[in-house]
Amino acid sequence: MQDHSQTERRKTEHIKICMEEQVTSSVTTGLESYRFLHAALPEINFSQISLQTGFINKMVRTPFLISSMTGGTTYAKEINEKLAEAAEIRGWVMALGSMRAAIEKEELVTTFQIRKKAPTVPVIANLGAVQLNNGYGIDECKRIVDMVEADALVLHLNSMQEVFQAEGDTNFHQLITKIAQVCKASDVPVGVKEVGFGFDSASASKLIEAGVSFIDVAGAGGTSWIEVEKHRNKNKRIWDAAEAFLDWGIPTATSILEVRKVSTDLLLIGSGGIRTGVEAAKAIALGADFVGFGRSLLQAATSSVEEVLQEMERIEFECKSVMFGIGASDLQALKTTERLFKKE
Numbered sequence: 001m002q003d004h005s006q007t008e009r010r011k012t013e014h015i016k017i018c019m020e021e022q023v024t025s026s027v028t029t030g031l032e033s034y035r036f037l038h039a040a041l042p043e044i045n046f047s048q049i050s051l052q053t054g055f056i057n058k059m060v061r062t063p064f065l066i067s068s069m070t071g072g073t074t075y076a077k078e079i080n081e082k083l084a085e086a087a088e089i090r091g092w093v094m095a096l097g098s099m100r101a102a103i104e105k106e107e108l109v110t111t112f113q114i115r116k117k118a119p120t121v122p123v124i125a126n127l128g129a130v131q132l133n134n135g136y137g138i139d140e141c142k143r144i145v146d147m148v149e150a151d152a153l154v155l156h157l158n159s160m161q162e163v164f165q166a167e168g169d170t171n172f173h174q175l176i177t178k179i180a181q182v183c184k185a186s187d188v189p190v191g192v193k194e195v196g197f198g199f200d201s202a203s204a205s206k207l208i209e210a211g212v213s214f215i216d217v218a219g220a221g222g223t224s225w226i227e228v229e230k231h232r233n234k235n236k237r238i239w240d241a242a243e244a245f246l247d248w249g250i251p252t253a254t255s256i257l258e259v260r261k262v263s264t265d266l267l268l269i270g271s272g273g274i275r276t277g278v279e280a281a282k283a284i285a286l287g288a289d290f291v292g293f294g295r296s297l298l299q300a301a302t303s304s305v306e307e308v309l310q311e312m313e314r315i316e317f318e319c320k321s322v323m324f325g326i327g328a329s330d331l332q333a334l335k336t337t338e339r340l341f342k343k344e
């Protein structure tokens, strides 16, 4: 097992690199290939458009989620608190970053404890699935859920990040059995997410069979965690290899369609490279129930709650404007619209 100071250092470096370096994948989300067909006569009242929906067992005002990002350091605590406060004000779901640091070092728990700032919105605890092959099990999963009073747990699948990380854990052998055990024994719903390389239908199918309650595709087109780890690694072989993997991954749009091929009713989060409410609306029209925003909120989250709120309001306005433009007054109408088409 790694010592906690290494985990803390890694968390700080991740934030810094994501803010300062070019870490965007060379693949695009695929959402740019789609357009909405404008309806000149929408026949709805803009002021009555509703983004309200349900996440697991709670109603929320928007179908948006702050993707898992951070925790484990003082700086990360400040980021989490700003994101949580904004999530509560706007009615967004709040996902926390990997909580391994809080298991390794009890004092770091407070860097994830944002319930006071976000008392009503759904909060998701997070752990790397590979840790289930590294001495962690259902007890650790339950502990992190309890630590933050989470409504759900998400296990992240980050094989390519681990392989490019100097200290990475790369034994993913038979993880599916352990994921199934966690799903069975957990008191809260358990989901899985990628970190920016997406899902195909075969992987999604296995995970659904294992009992996951939701999948967050975290597809390619946004942050590339091969690029992020490259910047933490001085090794020339890693730098050269990262270049060769610039276009790795399943784009976000494709990932959403792939998961929907194998399940029409699984709670599906579309994420990976999403920056605008127009892209979010496209993800929903393709089959996502929720849309996650990661690095695109990071800059604001290091600044102030007001800046996060501005970003959220912009995204909500853009999504509602799409809905107005196609005459969809609620999310059900957006999900079932026939006004999304693929460009020639």
Ligand SMILES: Cc1cc2nc3c(=O)[nH]c(=O)nc-3n(C[C@H](O)[C@H](O)[C@H](O)COP(=O)(O)O)c2cc1C
Binding pocket: 014, 015, 018, 067, 068, 069, 070, 096, 097, 098, 126, 156, 193, 194, 195, 196, 218, 221, 222, 223, 271, 272, 273, 274, 292, 293, 294, 295, 296, 298
């Ligand atoms: C600074 C930062 C830290 C992250 N840490 C985690 C993490 O601890 N656990 C996790 O599952 N994903 C983590 N991610 C990945 C995001 O949740 C997301 O899946 C990925 O960045 C792709 O989305 P994006 O293109 O919107 O950034 C992190 C992302 C960022 C930007």
